[in-house]
Amino acid sequence: NAGVMQNPRHLVRRRGQEARLRCSPMKGHSHVYWYRQLPEEGLKFMVYLQKENIIDESGMPKERFSAEFPKEGPSILRIQQVVRGDSAAYFCASSPSKGRAKTQYFGPGTRLLVL
Amino acid sequence: DQQVKQNSPSLSVQEGRISILNCDYTNSMFDYFLWYKKYPAEGPTFLISISSIKDKNEDGRFTVFLNKSAKHLSLHIVPSQPGDSAVYFCAASANTDKLIFGTGTRLQVFP
Numbered sequence: 001n002a003g004v005m006q007n008p009r010h011l012v013r014r015r016g017q018e019a020r021l022r023c024s025p026m027k028g029h030s031h032v033y034w035y036r037q038l039p040e041e042g043l044k045f046m047v048y049l050q051k052e053n054i055i056d057e058s059g060m061p062k063e064r065f066s067a068e069f070p071k072e073g074p075s076i077l078r079i080q081q082v083v084r085g086d087s088a089a090y091f092c093a094s095s096p097s098k099g100r101a102k103t104q105y106f107g108p109g110t111r112l113l114v115l
Numbered sequence: 116d117q118q119v120k121q122n123s124p125s126l127s128v129q130e131g132r133i134s135i136l137n138c139d140y141t142n143s144m145f146d147y148f149l150w151y152k153k154y155p156a157e158g159p160t161f162l163i164s165i166s167s168i169k170d171k172n173e174d175g176r177f178t179v180f181l182n183k184s185a186k187h188l189s190l191h192i193v194p195s196q197p198g199d200s201a202v203y204f205c206a207a208s209a210n211t212d213k214l215i216f217g218t219g220t221r222l223q224v225f226p
Binding site: 008031033040042045048056063091105 | 119149151157159160204206207211216218225
């Protein structure tokens with residue numbers, strides 16, 4: 001009974017490189033959310049996706065960040081041309097398909113360090 | 116604009132006693148509230164939730180109280196155990212699916 005899976009758990013990139021973070025939701029969940037946690041802060045919503053659709057991207061930075069959740073495979077959060085300020089923990093969460101299900105279950109996170 | 120506030124960054128409680136963690140919010144449209152526990156280097160773990168139509172929800176040692184008029188909720192843990200030592204986040208949503216998190220309270224339960 002696997003929970004939300006994220007990989008890699010740790011990612012080191014140099015400034016200007018691309019970072020790809022992957023998230024596989026819990027079995028039976030088709031709603032995926034991405035959050036970012038900066039040091040000493042709470043989690044901040046970035047984007048909400050369902051299969052092949054972006055539902056709410058109000059928390060995504062306007063440039064360099066994109067997200068997808070294809071019909072097959074994991075959800076991907078992509079950060080292009082990373083800068084030091086992108087260093088943070090990125091958490092993915094999922095929730096069940098039906099009902100007004102607000103309980104989101106989180107993965108272990110990907111810790112991105114930009115050198 | 117911090118819509119969900121946890122004004123106590125830390126709390127220290129003796130084992131066996133009650134831990135009370137507080138959370139205030141400003142958005143009257145919030146209708147669902149959750150508490151998560153987080154250990155270092157792990158993701159948040161769901162603890163308990165409450166809908167705005169209720170004022171109390173209980174699950175084992177955990178009870179969440181909601182005071183809508185004061186825009187305040189609290190999490191009670193009794194009895195507190197050393198394994199409860201973690202950072203606790205409250206979160207809220209307003210008829211949308213995104214959660215707004217507080218900044219967290221670090222709970223330390225000592226023997």
